[in-house]
Amino acid sequence: MKKLLLATLTACGVWLGAQAQNTTHDYTDDLVVSVDNFSTPPMPTTVSIEFPEEGLINIELKNFTLEMEGADPIPVGNIHVSEVPVTPQGDYNVFDLKQKTATFSDGDPGTLWMWSLLFPNGLPIDISGKISDTKLYCTLDLTFGTQIIHVTFGKDDFESSIHSTWAGKQTETTNVYTLQGMRVKSNVAKTHALDGLQKGIYIVDGKKVIKE
Numbered sequence: 187m188k189k190l191l192l193a194t195l196t197a198c199g200v201w202l203g204a205q206a207q208n209t210t211h212d213y214t215d216d217l218v219v220s221v222d223n224f225s226t227p228p229m230p231t232t233v234s235i236e237f238p239e240e241g242l243i244n245i246e247l248k249n250f251t252l253e254m255e256g257a258d259p260i261p262v263g264n265i266h267v268s269e270v271p272v273t274p275q276g277d278y279n280v281f282d283l284k285q286k287t288a289t290f291s292d293g294d295p296g297t298l299w300m301w302s303l304l305f306p307n308g309l310p311i312d313i314s315g316k317i318s319d320t321k322l323y324c325t326l327d328l329t330f331g332t333q334i335i336h337v338t339f340g341k342d343d344f345e346s347s348i349h350s351t352w353a354g355k356q357t358e359t360t361n362v363y364t365l366q367g368m369r370v371k372s373n374v375a376k377t378h379a380l381d382g383l384q385k386g387i388y389i390v391d392g393k394k395v396i397k398e
């Protein structure tokens with residue numbers, strides 16, 4: 187019985203570990219497709235990012251339809267780019283990969299998706315971008331015959347977004363109390379809550395904080 191229980195717990199542990207390593211996060215933002223001198227209007231689109239292991243991401247753009255000036259829309263399908271290395275840079279990660287292979291699969295039912303049949307081995311792609319927990323920016327240059335299909339997802343404004351968040355935190359204020367409940371500071375910036383106080387234990391935001 188103990189062996190059976192241990193085996194069951196071990197199997198559950200392996201499954202949970204696999205789930206943690208293969209988490210997927212969806213990012214929704216505007217997508218623009220450019221071919222030659224023609225660009226589509228920004229279209230709200232969702233890109234799925236899978237994290238198969240530390241330092242790698244898999245990228246999936248679902249139900250992609252290619253629009254070019256003077257031509258009927260081409261139902262491409264799902265575009266997959268696997269095992270893209272990411273490198274930490276401050277509060278986000280960056281990636282830049284040349285001549286990777288993009289593969290294709292059928293999108294949602296109801297449409298005759300073409301490229302999984304036309305290009306079973308995929309097509310060359312250059313991909314670069316930035317990613318954080320809440321934001322994704324990436325560009326994809328897909329080689330299609332003699333043309334380059336340039337896809338832009340999101341905006342490259344990570345520095346300004348992060349700066350705004352940081353600045354907001356800098357302006358957050360709080361009160362500081364002693365363990366006896368005496369208020370020793372009022373409406374002070376959280377980042378400087380203990381400045382100028384003697385060593386000891388204080389209450390900040392309802393939590394005990396040690397000033398050394």
